[in-house]
Each structure stands twice: as structure tokens, then as C-alpha cells.
Amino acid sequence: MVKVDLSGASMFFQNMGPDYAEVAAAHRTLAEGSGLGAEFTGWLELPQNIKSGELKQILALAKRVRARSQALVVVGIGGSYLGARAAVDLLRPTRGTDDPDIIFVGNGLSPDSMMDTLSRLGDKDFDLCVISKSGTTLEPALAFRMFKGLLVSKYGAAEAKKRITVVTDANRGVLHDMAVREGWETFVVPDNVGGRFSVLSAVGLVPIAVAGIDVQTVIDCAIDEFRALDLRSPENPAWQYAGARQHLYHNGRSIEILASYEPSFRFFAEWWKQLYGESEGKNGIGIFPASVEFTADLHSMGQFVQDGPRTLFESVVSFEQDLHQFEVPFDMGDPDGLNYLASRQLGDVCRTAMAAVKQAHIDGGVPNIGISVPRRDEAGFASLVCFFELACALSGYVSGVNPFDQPGVEAYKKNMFRMLGKPGAQ
Numbered sequence: 001m002v003k004v005d006l007s008g009a010s011m012f013f014q015n016m017g018p019d020y021a022e023v024a025a026a027h028r029t030l031a032e033g034s035g036l037g038a039e040f041t042g043w044l045e046l047p048q049n050i051k052s053g054e055l056k057q058i059l060a061l062a063k064r065v066r067a068r069s070q071a072l073v074v075v076g077i078g079g080s081y082l083g084a085r086a087a088v089d090l091l092r093p094t095r096g097t098d099d100p101d102i103i104f105v106g107n108g109l110s111p112d113s114m115m116d117t118l119s120r121l122g123d124k125d126f127d128l129c130v131i132s133k134s135g136t137t138l139e140p141a142l143a144f145r146m147f148k149g150l151l152v153s154k155y156g157a158a159e160a161k162k163r164i165t166v167v168t169d170a171n172r173g174v175l176h177d178m179a180v181r182e183g184w185e186t187f188v189v190p191d192n193v194g195g196r197f198s199v200l201s202a203v204g205l206v207p208i209a210v211a212g213i214d215v216q217t218v219i220d221c222a223i224d225e226f227r228a229l230d231l232r233s234p235e236n237p238a239w240q241y242a243g244a245r246q247h248l249y250h251n252g253r254s255i256e257i258l259a260s261y262e263p264s265f266r267f268f269a270e271w272w273k274q275l276y277g278e279s280e281g282k283n284g285i286g287i288f289p290a291s292v293e294f295t296a297d298l299h300s301m302g303q304f305v306q307d308g309p310r311t312l313f314e315s316v317v318s319f320e321q322d323l324h325q326f327e328v329p330f331d332m333g334d335p336d337g338l339n340y341l342a343s344r345q346l347g348d349v350c351r352t353a354m355a356a357v358k359q360a361h362i363d364g365g366v367p368n369i370g371i372s373v374p375r376r377d378e379a380g381f382a383s384l385v386c387f388f389e390l391a392c393a394l395s396g397y398v399s400g401v402n403p404f405d406q407p408g409v410e411a412y413k414k415n416m417f418r419m420l421g422k423p424g425a426q
């Protein structure tokens, strides 16, 4: 289970600290399905449902794709993209020789980026997986049209048909209708799961499985983690995190920076930003979610964190055991003066840096919440996903918003479609 360490935050708490009675009420509301957006809380049962449902089909597809293709082009944006990218980057920062290249497209509109992607794809054999709950989001829809064309011109219509997989709504939408018409293999985005909570459905699991990540372990660990996180007590790490961040917010901390010392965590932080930003930033309130990569960003953002406006707190995600060991070599004559570190493990140097940064930031007035899992592996990924999802729902309910809608996302789309001249958008 995830561990939360509030020892670096408690000195900033006021009066009695986090109000766990509020968090308990939020947890009750969520479990009873009596809160705002309760029709979108199906993510709590996703691991169990996928295990008895689509998991076999996902594994079979992954096997076929891995056998015939050197790349999987994954089309999607926002909640239909970030979870898979988070997992692939965190768990497969370097590809194994048998692993296809997972190429994410349709998450922007830059023609230059499209060209870069086409060069990366080159003449590799590839499969195409398009993920869109609505089926109408412009960025992925355009990318799908382009890569579908490429697939057909490379393989011909019949073979292309076998190489297209669609993850979309079970019953409606343009993509759903096209898939039915063309006979493409399809997976479902459940009705009761919003995009940013969908990583443990086919939305995340199809690309994750093709990347060579053990999705059965991810799902089994997620089932255990959600069960453990059902604990109704201040010992529950999700209660501690949700309670602490709401308490800090109400005491002037309106910005949260999620930090990690693992560069491969970068896209997990992007997933987290969407999860918390879209869930909590509404009705004129919300904690602004930002992220940093340490130690690199200590050399760029460190000054601001240490010494800027005292409106932030930091949550630091760490992995207790390193997957690899590197010893600092001894250098005769000590030309660079680093022999005092000779024979120390790089991981120990990193942990010492972490402790030093934590103390410096606390001294500078930045509350520090520690979040850790044993290893950067399938179990660690599953634990972090379940933990952050549950804490997000609890935190949203404590703050009084509907954590499962995103009405603000529509505003730009209306303008854009009108300005592009979409029929009916005038």
C-alpha cells in the first residue's frame, strides 16, 4: 500500500490539523453513491470488472500486435492518453528488444510534431489504436484520419482493417458507428467512468499491455489496493493526503507541486495534473496542480520553491528500493575532489539529496507531504493510481465540488468549432 508521511507538513497545520471527520463523510458519500457525479464512480470497480471481462481480449490483442508490429500508434488526448503514457514512461523508459515502440499521437495540432512522429514511425510495421470516449474530439479524430490513411496505403484495406483497434463508447458516437460499419476490433470505455479515471480500463490497458507491461499484475494489485484503501480511518493514506491538502489549501496554500526524483515519473505527474486539475478546479476554487522533476528542477525552479510566495506545498513521490545499483568510482589523485563519495551508491546520494531538499524547503516555509511505494514496478504503479484517484474524489467532495465533471473544457471547443466552420457550430 502507498505510504504517506506528514512529518514535513504537520508543523504547518493550524489548530487540530486536517479534519478527518470531513474526509470520513466524503468517503461515505462516495461509497454510498450519494454525492455529486455519483454516476461517474465506476472507476472504483474497474479492476474487478476488467479482470472478469475484457482482460483476456486485451492480452490476446497485445500478443498479436507484439508479434506482427514494431510500433503501436496510439491516438488519444487527455484522459484517453495520459494514463497509458504515464505507465509506459514510468515502467518502460527504455524499450526491450522485443517491445514495440508506443507512439502517442492526436494529443495536439502541431504539424511539425506530426512530421516528427512520421519520421519516428519510418517504415516500421505498425498497428493503430484510437481511443476516444466521445469519438468527436478534434485532435485525435484528425490524427486517426491521417494514420488510418497511412495504414491503408501501406497494407491495403483488408489488412489495415485487422490492424485497427478502437476504444470508445459502447453504443454511440462517430467512432463507435465507424467501428461497427468497418468491423474493427473494439473495446469499451464504460459509461460510468470519466476519461481521467479510465486508466485501468481498456483506455489505458491496451497500450500498456502492448508495451510489454504485465497488466495482469497491474489489475491484481489494483484490486488489492482499492480493497486496502477502503479503510475508514485516519490511518488510510488517501485520507491523510486528501485531508492534509484540503487543510493546507484552507490555510493559504493554493498551489501543489508534485515532485519526484525519477525522470520517468514525468508523465505520471502529467496524468496527476489532469486528475486533480479537472476534478477540483471549478466554481472559483481549487488547488493549482503543478509538477517538478528533481534534482533537475532544483537548478531552475529551486529558487522559487525555496524563496518565492509562500502559497505552495509540495508532495514528493518516491520509490523505496532502487531497481539498479551504481557505485561512485574511486579516482586516484582525486582530481575532481569527489573521492569522499567513492564507493557510495548513487541511490544513497539521491536519498541524501532528498532529505536535504526536504529540510531546506520546510525551513523555507514549504509544507512537504511524502508519498511512497516500494518499487517502480507494476504494483507500485497500480498502488499510486488507486491512491491518487481515491484521494482526488475525497478531496473534491471535501471541497464541495463535483469531482467527476469538467464543464469548463467545453468553452474553447465551442469557439474553435465555430471559427473552423464546423457545420451546426454557428
Ligand code: PA5
Pocket (backbone or CB within 6 Å): 077, 078, 079, 080, 131, 132, 133, 134, 135, 136, 137, 140, 194, 195, 196, 197, 278, 406
Ligand atoms: O477527462 C476528460 O474527460 C478529458 O480529458 C477527455 O478524456 C479528453 O477530452 C478526450 O476525450 P475523448 O475521450 O472523448 O476523446
